[in-house]
Amino acid sequence: MTITRSRRAVLAATVLLAGAGAALAVAPTAAADQTLHLTTVKVPDQSTELDLGAPGFSTGDTEIFVDEVQRRGRAVGSSTGSCTLALVSDTRLVALCTTTILLPEGTVTTQGAFDENPQQGPEGFRWAVTGGTGRYTGTAGEAIGTFRPDSDIVDVVIRLR
Numbered sequence: 001m002t003i004t005r006s007r008r009a010v011l012a013a014t015v016l017l018a019g020a021g022a023a024l025a026v027a028p029t030a031a032a033d034q035t036l037h038l039t040t041v042k043v044p045d046q047s048t049e050l051d052l053g054a055p056g057f058s059t060g061d062t063e064i065f066v067d068e069v070q071r072r073g074r075a076v077g078s079s080t081g082s083c084t085l086a087l088v089s090d091t092r093l094v095a096l097c098t099t100t101i102l103l104p105e106g107t108v109t110t111q112g113a114f115d116e117n118p119q120q121g122p123e124g125f126r127w128a129v130t131g132g133t134g135r136y137t138g139t140a141g142e143a144i145g146t147f148r149p150d151s152d153i154v155d156v157v158i159r160l161r
Contacts, residue, residue: 034160036108036141038101039070042152053085069101077103080127083138086113093118095125101158106134107158108158110143129160136160 046066053060062084069077081099094115101108112127129141141160148155 034136034158036103036158036160037071037156038076038156039073040145040154040156041068041070043068044098057085057087057088061088069103075102081110088090089134091117097125106136108131108132108136108139108143108160110158115148129158132160 042074043066048064050064051058052062063080064082065080067079068075069079079099079101081097083095084098085093085095087094092115094113095098096112098114099109101110109130109132110127112123112125112129114122116122124144124146127143129139129143129161132139139160141158143158145154145156147153
């Protein structure tokens with residue numbers, strides 16, 4: 001995996017939620033347990049990489065993005081957010097990310113970090129759900145993302161409580 005692939009993967013994690021097929025089970029209120037199965041797909045012309053640290057791929061660099069969110073292979077919303085690199089080395093890549101997932105039923109916000117070996121590439125992440133609006137008002141929980149190999153697609157399961 002090249003540094004460029006690591007950078008895309010780190011910043012694709014910001015893309016967080018993606019779903020090329022999965023289902024959505026929604027309970028009537030945020031107080032009830034809910035599970036969202038989504039896929040996020042990176043949209044290259046809706047992503048900006050900012051070289052804010054030392055020149056080149058380095059700590060402090062940030063990606064701001066708007067990715068497509070899919071449910072059962074159909075576009076249903078977007079994931080908007082940013083990821084900032086906190087540590088960059090030959091053996092460790094750490095980023096801090098926040099996202100807002102915009103769905104027809106409301107929004108879900110997430111926050112978290114991931115820690116990977118850039119030589120192995122991204123595997124996944126587990127982030128906190130920090131709130132929401134609409135059907136998701138007052139929600140909490142976790143978002144678990146799994147990267148599809150050799151792509152900018154992330155399958156995400158969001159467990160709300």
